[in-house]
Amino acid sequence: MTENPFGIDRVKAGADFLEWNFTITMKTSPWSVEEGMTQLLAHQSAEGFSPRLEICAEDDAKIIHELGRRPTPTAVAALRGFQAMSTIDTQRELARINADRLVQQGQPEPPWVDTVGRVRVDDCWWAHDEYGETAVVVCAFSYDGTDEHAIFVMIDRALGGGMVREILLSMNPDSLLSIVRKADGSEDGLVSEPLDPALARRLLEDAISTSDELSEHKEYNLRPVPVPYRKMRALILARARALSDRPAPPETLPNSVEIELLKQSFLASPAAARLPAGEATGRALDLLIHQFLDAAACHPLQIGPRRVKAVLGLPDLLAELDADPDLARLFPDLAYAWVAWTATERDLSPAATDRLTEAARQACTPQRPAEDAGHNGPAG
Structure with missing residues (x-):
């Protein structure tokens, strides 16, 4: 085990501290146990400094193993605290296994064992x-x-x-x-x-x-x-x-067929009527949808003002537009048209639509090539 510069085993010191803590909280309420454990699992100093989470997780796993070797009532209590409050599934299970083994060896359970966490x-x-x-x-x-x-x-x-x-x-x-x-x-x-x-x-x-x-x-x-x-x-x-026993299913992103249908619906809509037909428009549309799907990890229809501003300002997107003047010239109008079309498709309220399209207008304006500086905003 790793020792600190003062020669004290950090893992044993951590287990000692937890056992000492549970000599105080052994007969307290389950809520007090939860409050104490969430503070301990923060690994945060009085000054607000915290190690990285992966370091904390490694330390906690070692402490759980160390507690499992200690045949004491306070070790059982500390392990039941980990079982109830650890943020990592495998550590909750590891704490349970170690606590069960100590109980089988004759150590008593803490009085709150059947209620802690069962709110x-x-x-x-x-x-x-x-x-x-x-x-x-x-x-x-x-x-x-x-x-x-x-x-x-x-x-x-x-x-x-x-x-x-x-x-x-x-x-x-x-x-x-x-x-x-x-x-x-x-x-x-x-x-x-x-x-x-x-x-x-x-x-x-x-x-x-x-x-x-x-x-x-x-x-x-x-x-x-x-x-x-x-x-x-x-x-x-x-x-x-x-x-809940399990979380609601995650929101699904569209598959390739659904994306193609979205693109076709958009290009056939009044919102896209002023965009030029041709390969450049298709490339610009592919680039925009790719940004929403891959960079923002969101459905390209489910967008709002912050998402629009974040995606249209991404460095990778701007670099790609800088490398292709034809694409850069077309992209702001296409992006604005797409955003306006999504508002119609989702039947947003007039106020929400105005906020969304204004965000798109603001995000698209800086993308215009210098020769289009006099343009009064996206075509619409």
């Missing part, structure tokens, strides 16, 4: 925009009416599975539920409604997965995740698992 789902709501780019998820839980609490997660779904933009925990569920219910009909065009727990689980797990991936790679240069993210991450994932 009741009391309510589940969300607010979302017409584009599918923003989701505000609020889910309320309790231990059969005691220790009531709710989680609030705002997700920016313009990027992959979504980035966590805000995250809150409240012991007053009604306060958070009222926020999302009052969002209905706001200036942001949000719609508020009850949320299927299986869909809530998928939204939360996808957002955590994407946020982990993007926040761990600073080269993406994205806005940081909220300050409480690491300390609430394990709790959010535990609550997501409590919502």
Whole structure:
């Protein structure tokens, strides 16, 4: 095992700390156990510094193995804590196996073993925009009416599975539920409604997965995740698992036949009437759809203002247009026409359509070649 510069085995020290912690929480409530474990699994210092998640996962696996070699009641309790709260499926199972073996050897179970993590789902709501780019998820839980609490997660779904933009925990569920219910009909065009727990689980797990991936790679240069993210991450994932046995199926992207039908429908529509017929238009359309499918990982119909601006500003796209002046000359008009057509196909409200097409206009204008600088926006 790796030793630190002071010669103390980090794994044994970690197991010692967990056993000490569970001498305090052994007879506490299951909710207190969950609160403590989600803090421990954050691996965050008092100053807010955290190792990379993969390093934390490796350390946790070693600590679970070390605890499994310790025939003590506190080791069993710590392993049951890992079993309930670890963010990794295989580690929850590893903790269960080690705890079961110690119990078979005569060690007692902690008094909360049958209840920890087994919360009741009391309510589940969300607010979302017409584009599918923003989701505000609020889910309320309790231990059969005691220790009531709710989680609030705002997700920016313009990027992959979504980035966590805000995250809150409240012991007053009604306060958070009222926020999302009052969002209905706001200036942001949000719609508020009850949320299927299986869909809530998928939204939360996808957002955590994407946020982990993007926040761990600073080269993406994205806005940081909220300050409480690491300390609430394990709790959010535990609550997501409590919502449903399995998440709702993922949104499917169109296959090659469906893409071809979309292209044909678009080219035959009034939105594409002013585009020139020919091979260049087909190449430009292929390039645009490729960006939405591969770079943004979204259905090319399910787009909103943030997604449009992000995709049309991608460095790889701009580099490809720079290398092909004919394509660059045609692309802004085609991209604008596609965006306008998607609004019609999805039957967006007039206000939502205006916001979407204005975003496309703004994103397309900088792409115009210098000789088209006097153009007053995309053809339409």
